[in-house]
Amino acid sequence: MTEHLTIVDHPLVQHKLTHMREKTTSTAGFRRLLREISNLLAYEVTRELPVTTREIETPMNTMQAPVLDGKKLVLVSILRAGNGLLDGVLELIPSARVGFVGLYRDEETLQPVQYYFKVPQELEDRLVIAVDPMLATGNSSVAAIDLLKKAGATNIRFMCLLAAPEGVARMKEAHPDVPIVTASLDERLNEDGYIVPGLGDAGDRMFGTK
Structure with missing residues (x-):
């Protein structure tokens, strides 16, 4: 994966995103759609996973068949809204290791404040996919990637539902080696x-808080 920004314009992704944007969509509906979209985005963000082969026996004969290679990848949820994307990706990759980065945005300075950090070991040997629905200012995302790199991660990708040009530019400046996969710029x-037109606060809409 070489492009810094990949926009997944698949019709199913865009259709589901439209329903998520609508302010009349219920909390349950929003949560379900986010899980479904994360399933689809996961296909793109994992497109270049390393593979090897092993011998298997089909009902017809034996063959060398492709399987994933290397250590289990790591999914890192940027709390709290990242958990909505995390659930969908885990349905696709149930064996993935999981980490959490707790950040909240100071509403006056818009800067991230850390309150939690727990990730698996041996990050340097694993693909790390950080997930957060919104890439807005980019401050929280940059801070989360900073923490992951300090913990040893060297192969990181960032997956989000929506991105703003300001956030993409901030991430590219701070972490040009981290590709971004999103459903919309x-x-x-x-x-x-907040992202415009956006869909409001993803955490509030997912958890029914205001």
Whole structure:
């Protein structure tokens, strides 16, 4: 994966994203759609996983068949909204290791504040996929990637539902080696640091909090 930004424009992804954007979509519906979209985005973010072969026996004969190679990959949820994407990816890759980065955004400075960090060992030998629905200012994402690199990660990808141009630029400046996979690059950020047109606060809509 060489491109810094990949926009997954598959019709199913875009259809489901439209329903998520609508303000009348229920909490249960939003949660279900987020899980379904994360399933589809996971196909793209894992497209270049290393594979090897092993001999298997089919009902017809034996063959050398492709299987995933290397250590189990790591999924890292940027709390709290990242958990919505995490669930969908785990359905596709149930053997993945899981880590958590707890960050919240200071509403005055828009800067991230860390409150939790727990990740698997041997990150340097694993593909690490960080997930967070929104790449807005990019401050929290950059901070999370900073922490993952300090913990040893060298092969990192970032998966989000929506991205703003400001967040993509911030990530590219800070971490040009981390590819981004998203369902949409939206227009801009508003004065409060929210993505426009966006879909509101993903965590609030997923968990029914306001």
